[in-house]
Amino acid sequence: MLTAADFRGQFPFFTAHPDWVYLDNAATAHKPQTVIERELAFYQHQNSNVHRAAHGLAHEATRAFEQARSTVHQFLNPAADSQLIWTAGTTAGFNQLAFGLMGTLLQPGDRILLTALEHHANIVPWQFHCERYGIQIDVVPLDSENRLDLVAFHQLLEHKPKVVSISHVSNGLGHIQPIRQLVAAAKAVGALTIIDGAQGISAGPLDLAAIDCDFYLFSGHKLYAPTGIGALYGKTAALQLLRPLMYGGEMIKQVSFTGTVLNDLPYRLEAGTPNIAGALGLAAAVEFLQRFDPEVLQQHKQQLLQRLHQGCAQIPGLQLLSGLEDNAGIVSLVLPGEHPSDLATLLDQQKIAVRAGTHCAMPLYAALQQPGAVRLSLAPYNNIAEVDAAIAALAQAVELF
CATH class of the missing domain: 3.40.640.10 (Type I PLP-dependent aspartate aminotransferase-like (Major domain))
Structure with missing residues (x-):
């Protein structure tokens, strides 16, 4: 049975850039070699x-x-x-x-x-x-x-x-x-x-x-x-x-x-x-x-989501806007008093790719009474090591603020 690791192995970006943690999949996903x-x-x-x-x-x-x-x-x-x-x-x-x-x-x-x-x-x-x-x-x-x-x-x-x-x-x-x-x-x-x-x-x-x-x-x-x-x-x-x-x-x-x-x-x-x-x-x-079992990919993604959500929830000061239940793989969060772009910039300096802002959903963030958020979004080609790296980078950034 093909695994999530096999899935990741089909994307040349990760071979060419092993130092990047890509968590901006809701904006766009990488392309497999066959595409x-x-x-x-x-x-x-x-x-x-x-x-x-x-x-x-x-x-x-x-x-x-x-x-x-x-x-x-x-x-x-x-x-x-x-x-x-x-x-x-x-x-x-x-x-x-x-x-x-x-x-x-x-x-x-x-x-x-x-x-x-x-x-x-x-x-x-x-x-x-x-x-x-x-x-x-x-x-x-x-x-x-x-x-x-x-x-x-x-x-x-x-x-x-x-x-x-x-x-x-x-x-x-x-x-x-x-x-x-x-x-x-x-x-x-x-x-x-x-x-x-x-x-x-x-x-x-x-x-x-x-x-x-x-x-x-x-x-x-x-x-x-x-x-x-x-x-x-x-x-x-x-x-x-x-x-x-x-x-x-x-x-x-x-x-x-x-x-x-x-x-x-x-x-x-x-x-x-x-x-x-x-x-x-x-x-x-x-x-x-269609070469992969969708249940295998989704279970892997949900495991990553639980680890990411729980890890972020344990960082003092961070406020999570996304719930864990019925979630497709996105954690949006804010650090009250700080602009989301500043937090995302510190992550970028550690080669953690996320998105900051209102994500083309300004009325949503107006309803949430937030200026925007940092959004971390997962795909099945992500792995536990990347999630842990993102959590550690967030914790370090919050300490700096």
């Missing part, structure tokens, strides 16, 4: 545009590109009548949704429901379009444990929102939301359901058929794939509601100066030349992950 090689192989041996030219290289590129789509789609355990749209990432997907639903599903006077945990990508696109169209945004607050207030969630559903859009995993705290319960409740009042899977995609095996959401979005680079590639999973009926955000290229079937006929799904929502190498790299990342 790097797949992108390189495309540019060296297959480089051609897809869907267009008549030559053999183009046919091979198109075949590989569409096979990659199928590989990633099936990895999600999809609903029967669903499709996968390539995007540049989660943010691009949310911009497509916020623009695409205005005037089709969403009309003036309607409401949408977000939560206080959301990443800016699941807030700002809605704000700009909702203001223009006269649509109200309601927000689910947090409870005393920095988790969604489920009582308030059900109360806000009584307003019959047309759209409910929530994160699978909080990128600021690591808390996993009970998305099956939330989706079922939202669908019971007739809402279209959207799940931000930017952090959830790496939190464990997905079963989107069972979750039954209408849309699920994620970025490849959080799943050991290249940057600049992501996916918008959607049920076909929900995808058909979307007006394209961009026009041109393969999303067009017929053009004249008297009118244009758009292409069928999925191409209707994929304007211009796609990130072909990125799509192949994302499929390679999925195939790489």
Whole structure:
């Protein structure tokens, strides 16, 4: 059986930089050798545009590109009548949704429901379009444990929102939301359901058929794939509601100066030349992950999380914002009276890579009444020695302050 050590051994970064402790995985993950090689192989041996030219290289590129789509789609355990749209990432997907639903599903006077945990990508696109169209945004607050207030969630559903859009995993705290319960409740009042899977995609095996959401979005680079590639999973009926955000290229079937006929799904929502190498790299990342038992990787990650959380909790003065229960692998913390960036700088001097700030979740930290936090985020390629090094570096930094 392949182990977490075998997993780590597939990432060339750790061989090239054994002195770095990388705990910024919620921002982006490293890439295994197979992903790097797949992108390189495309540019060296297959480089051609897809869907267009008549030559053999183009046919091979198109075949590989569409096979990659199928590989990633099936990895999600999809609903029967669903499709996968390539995007540049989660943010691009949310911009497509916020623009695409205005005037089709969403009309003036309607409401949408977000939560206080959301990443800016699941807030700002809605704000700009909702203001223009006269649509109200309601927000689910947090409870005393920095988790969604489920009582308030059900109360806000009584307003019959047309759209409910929530994160699978909080990128600021690591808390996993009970998305099956939330989706079922939202669908019971007739809402279209959207799940931000930017952090959830790496939190464990997905079963989107069972979750039954209408849309699920994620970025490849959080799943050991290249940057600049992501996916918008959607049920076909929900995808058909979307007006394209961009026009041109393969999303067009017929053009004249008297009118244009758009292409069928999925191409209707994929304007211009796609990130072909990125799509192949994302499929390679999925195939790489399928070589490992997900339970083995998740158990290892949870062991690391418990050690990290408990070790940080024992450092006098540190305040932990993340709970240990239902946590995907993130510990966010503050040292009261000190700026998070100063603490992160001291860690950086010891080659401990973390993130400091509001993590693109300013409303969350406003609700927590914090200027930000230091975020340590784990992946299965991390190990006990790295966790212990991070705890020791934090203890030393706190002593210096």
